[in-house]
Amino acid sequence: MTDDLVLYTTPMSRGRIARWMLEEVGAPYRAEIVSFGPGMKDAAFRAINPMGKVPALRHGDAVVTETAAICAYLADAFPEAGLAPPTGSRARAAYYRWLFFAAGPVEAAVTNRVLGVTVPGDPRMRGMVGYGSLPEVLDALEQAVGTTEYLAGETFSAADLYVGSHLAWGMGFGTIERRPAFEAYTARLTERPAAVRARVIDDALLADQGRASA
Structure with missing residues (x-):
């Protein structure tokens, strides 16, 4: 279910890296777009990441922040994607x-x-x-x-x-x-x-934000 894997992101951020990683993994996920400014600092998002920044990842009851950690976590959580070499090698x-x-x-x-x-x-x-x-x-x-x-x-x-x-x-x-x-x-x-898919998604979101603010 997509609600089991949720990416908190915004399209002009390090969240682009996390989205690419999710596209490589291939598991269904849902993206929650968090706006810069008040959106990242409100209580609801700070409950996910007290630093008030994106990206953040929720996988069931687990929450991971920091982009490198998200990449490492997803590689281990979905070993069938082959995104991490064997442990101990x-x-x-x-x-x-x-x-x-x-x-x-x-x-x-x-x-x-x-x-x-x-x-x-x-x-x-x-x-x-x-x-x-x-x-x-x-x-x-x-x-x-x-x-x-x-x-x-x-x-x-x-x-x-x-x-x-x-x-x-x-x-x-x-x-x-x-x-x-x-x-x-x-x-x-x-x-x-997967990189192309992720880029297309985030670029479209960025364009939508631009039109909304025009």
Whole structure:
């Protein structure tokens, strides 16, 4: 039943990543569109996510927030979709590594660059910052996506979905520099049928919001 799996989202947010993941999983789900501003801060939605932000996922009685966690949860909850390598394997190690590398160092380094936050050059100060510097983060990511088709073995996984989403979004908005390895990698991922379906749904919702506010 679609009420068993509910995505709380808005079409111009990280909820696009969660929707793509749901489309890859293939299980029936329902989307609740939560508007920016008061809609995300009211008591009803804060009962789902006290942070008052999207995406959030409800699966029966379970609630998951944070986009990387949603991707990891869905991959495990629906193993038949084949979106996570076997537990205890080398591929699973790479899967965890790059999924959370994007959720941690990549997002922090990119956000700080956009906000104009500069990490001091003093090695002792830089050592306190988990990502070191944005160039170091992007170099590590370039090496990862440029030497293999997928991050966690021979097949697409939730790690590719999450990392690819960050790269595509960042290059599209100019917060991540375009590199041939990044462009080739994201091109392979964003034309997957599930990615296209998710994009069509969210773009249509975004267009509807635009017409409603005109």
